[in-house]
Amino acid sequence: MFGIAAVLALGFAVAYFTIDFDETFLGWSAQNFALGATFGGSLLLIGIGIIQWAKKIMQDHEMVELRHPAKSSDDDRTAVLADLNAGIKESQIGRRPLIRNSLLGAVGMLAIPGVVLLRDLGPLPHGQAHTVWKKGMRVVNDISGLPIRPADLEVGQLVNAEPAVFFPAEGEDEAEIHGHELLAAKSKAAVIVVRMRPDDITPDAEKANWGIDGILCYSKICTHVGCPISLWEQQTHHLLCPCHQSTFDLADNGKVIFGPAHRPLPQLPLGLDSEGYIIAMSDFLDIVAPSYPELARDQKKLDEENNRGGA
Structure with missing residues (x-):
């Protein structure tokens, strides 16, 4: 045996x-x-x-033992x-x-x-700074897979979205990743697209051209422990995480205004392609992941890479 x-x-x-x-x-x-x-x-x-x-x-x-x-x-x-x-x-x-x-x-x-x-x-979360988003990739509805135009969004509206790579058009090759790797990539690249009045938005200087007429795109992954979030308060421009109530101000660069999260929501820079559809202008410039001790080190490394790319 x-x-x-x-x-x-x-x-x-x-x-x-x-x-x-x-x-x-x-x-x-x-x-x-x-x-x-x-x-x-x-x-x-x-x-x-x-x-x-x-x-x-x-x-x-048998063994007998007296109390002692x-x-x-x-x-x-x-x-x-x-x-x-x-x-x-x-x-x-x-x-x-x-x-x-x-x-x-x-x-x-x-x-x-x-x-x-x-x-x-594993793998451990540090060292995984990049997602499948890249310049020119269309932002599509995460249910229908249809690309999004600015005219499709009304002020106050939120749409859950994904990169178009997960929804190949008819005649195109299927995605190169499959199974659990595909699910992991989709969850990490998940985003929300919101539209606000441009006058309500106060972007940082480097993010002044990241939106399109009040349309902004943020990661759907909470920076606390990674819960998916989409509880949208259109009047206050606040996004709430259902897990631990972290609250982010999407009109102010995804800034944390309440709860245990310590980092703003990563924002995806947007643009328009030749057909007028919303596209990403690059991958996220911030790490998409819950917080962990190694984050400061890896965020610094990512910032250095982005600075070299900009130079």
């Missing part, structure tokens, strides 16, 4: 790297099924093996050590190297699934 448990623990790692994430088995995720069966089977066999060892090899006798003060006396400590040594002797662990070594091997092999699962904790 211990030997099979060790093989199953190794099988966990094999299944993790060889079974495709999207494969199914009897309607279930094939990878999840294999991981659960191998890891669970390994733990089960180790437990059954230890029980069988205790029942069939170790001696079975919480602090053990020296005699009690000596007695405990004597009992421990007697238990070791009765288990015959020294005389049963096959059972002993196979148990140690099986328990040691359980470290493999733990190490493999550490891969699912």
Whole structure:
């Protein structure tokens, strides 16, 4: 049993790297099924093996211990050590190297699934400053995939949007990314497009031409812990996060005015293409991600890259 448990623990790692994430088995995720069966089977066999060892090899006798003060006396400590040594002797662990070594091997092999699962904790958020947005990419409705013109938006309106790359037109090649990578890219590139009266907007000097007649575009990802946000108060120009109530003023460069978030919402610079559709003029110049300790370092690196590009 211990030997099979060790093989199953190794099988966990094999299944993790060889079974495709999207494969199914009897309607279930094939990878999840294999991981659960191998890891669970390994733990089960180790437990059954230890029980069988205790029942069939170790001696079975009752022990009676009288009540005593919480602090053990020296005699009690000596007695405990004597009992421990007697238990070791009765288990015959020294005389049963096959059972002993196979148990140690099986328990040691359980470290493999733990190490493999550490891969699912990454990649870490720092170093992932860029999204799929790039200059000239159209902003499209995230449901219909239709491109947006300024005339399609009324003052006070909010539209959830995505980059056009996720909605290839008829005759165009499909997106190069698929599966969970596609979902991750779509969630990171998600934006909201709002229209306000131009006189209500107070942009920073470097963002003066980032809008189109009161139309602005911001990331949909809250800078606190990454929740998607679209609770729009058109009268105050405030955007609220439903998770922890962080509030951003979209008329004032996405500035945080309430809640636990510490960074403004990243803004996407906008322009128009030759057909009058709204397009991005570049990727986000700020990191799209929840806050984390490494953010200041990576934001500085991103700013340096942007400054070199502008030069």
